Amino acid sequence: MDLLEYQVKEWFGKIGIPVLPSQRIDHPTDIKRLKIRYPIVLKSQVHAGEREKVGGVRMVETTIDAIAAAQTIFNLSIWGQLPEVLLAESKYDAHQEFYLAVVLDTAVCRPVLLGSTEADIDLELADQKMQYVVVEQEFSPFYARRLALKMGLQGTLMQSVSTVLEKMYQLFVQKDLDLVEINPLGVNLSGEVMALNGKVRVNERAIGRHPEIAAMAAKIVHHHYERSSNNGRLGDWNSVEKHGRIGILGNGTGSIMATYDLVVDGGGKPGICLNLRHATVTDSLPTTFCDRLAKGLNTLAADKNTQVILINLLGSIPQPEETAQAIVKFVQNNKGESPALVTTANGSKNRRQPQSPQLVIRLAGSELNAAKDILATLQTHDDGLILVEDLDSAVATAVRLTKAPAYKKVS
Template identity: 45%
Template structure:
């Protein structure tokens, strides 16, 4: 799960990493009650990089300029993603910019500290000057100072940057992160350091241990269209699940997950257990509850058309409310079919996603032969298992257990 900048900075603040005064803006009217003094910078909150070059970061001097700039940013897709939130933040005078990162290297199976004395948006220069320190043993301040020294820092900067690295590692361990990054870490004329931008990737398999982080997945209201400053209406296309097929033949496990990172992690775990995924449908990670259920229905209908699929593993990490809706939808979906008077096979009762009328089911689908494994990271597991009754749905909270069950069903 990748966090947005303002969410990452909330976690930075919790461990004492210095961040500027800021205010998330979801509605233009909130700019009239901004608690930050002008001038400020408005920053589009999307997951992709390159916001500055795309026009997603703007400096404003007053409320009138801020409203116009925010309206333009809300209407600007960056790599296909429209921002739901804009971060208004105080400006900062910088003398130097550094890059700091801690990532989990899966090949080395060790955390790696990385740093560059040339931080900022020039990626080629940043990478050219990047230094790294592999943590062979448990972390100690020595590793942080070693990286600062390898970056070419001197005097007070060694202590300042080392302190930031120590706090980053604290957050890295406490929240089970795959990645924590500050770029740039700005340095003022007085030697003060400040995290101007941040990136955090949470390990999806550990989310059930960090319920506080699930608040970042709270579904947002659907925003079908936005009016640009020129009066044009930009319609956001409806979200659809993306298909990722396997290049290897002989697969028999279908995967559905919300978010690329979560889905790919599920795929890797199945491979590690000697399972054979045939492909996966990826639901948009930040979808609203309504959109998630709709995309789930589309993904299920399409994956059931693949004759080779024997087991479908659905992995959803979201709020408890959304997880309850998913469980209810799956319960309705797996109800036995009945033949109506007009010879159409239908569900005996409507699904949660379509309560106005009964959902017609394609009689050619292999839904009766498929086995279902459902992993929901939040909510009451026992009550869900009870509600499923004799339905062929195996429900889990732990992803590893869900994967083991999926592979076991294939083996049987």
């Protein structure tokens, strides 16, 4: 989860990283109550790069110009995103611009400090111009000074940059982040440093440990749900919103993507897809796999488009017997919601779309045999649940069920 710049600057200021005087702008009329001196820079607050190139960053010197610029930026779509907030910030004259970052390197499972004396680096030349230091043991100021020295800095400037790196690392650890980036770090003629732009990426698996971040995440997800149902992505493949008939539950990104593709290839229409392996970004409290399964089943059942829930669990899951019991409970709670016969104008009878979707379940892995046994018993007594051995058959069954007469809309 990436934060917007104004949120990043708030975090920077609280932890002691130097930032310019700034003010959040929610409406162009807020400019009239501006508390910072002109000239100012207005910045569009969207999760998109290259704002300046497309007009999302403007320098203004008067209130009239600022209001006009704010109105323009609020209505400027950048990569399909309209800003809900602008950032008004004091103008800063930078003599030099550096790049600094603290990033989690998943290859070595350690934090890495990155730095360059050039802010805009061609990706092809990054290896030549970017310096790095791996934090191999408990962090100390030594690591920050070592990177500053590798960047070729000396004296007061070396100390200033080292101090900023220490604060960045402190924020990185405190908030369970994947990335803290300052690009650029401005340096004026007096040698003073200033974080002119920043980026923070929160580790989604750690959001539950930080209530204030969970609240921010919930707002972001709600905003994306309202604004972008047409593109359907609420958090990559951990939660995908579509309007198809087959809801998908899985226990891994790979299994979700594979199931999704097979449904499409088989002529079906995927609906909501949920990855049960991890908690969602809106879960502020710890959850178990069974909790997420129960919540996922209810979420899909509540969606009016979902006719079939396709569950594809691969490998191992915690407490497989309890997982099966969660499915049993869901089926039993929804038994009474069977399809009803209705008579059309021409006298023929059709079934209404079932209120409760049918379940098609595929469990792969010897550790899931206990769950299979429980569900096999239920399957013999209830036609709302179908247990299938392989994924191709499960997908074919789900697609066939959505095309069955019982699911066709009344004309």
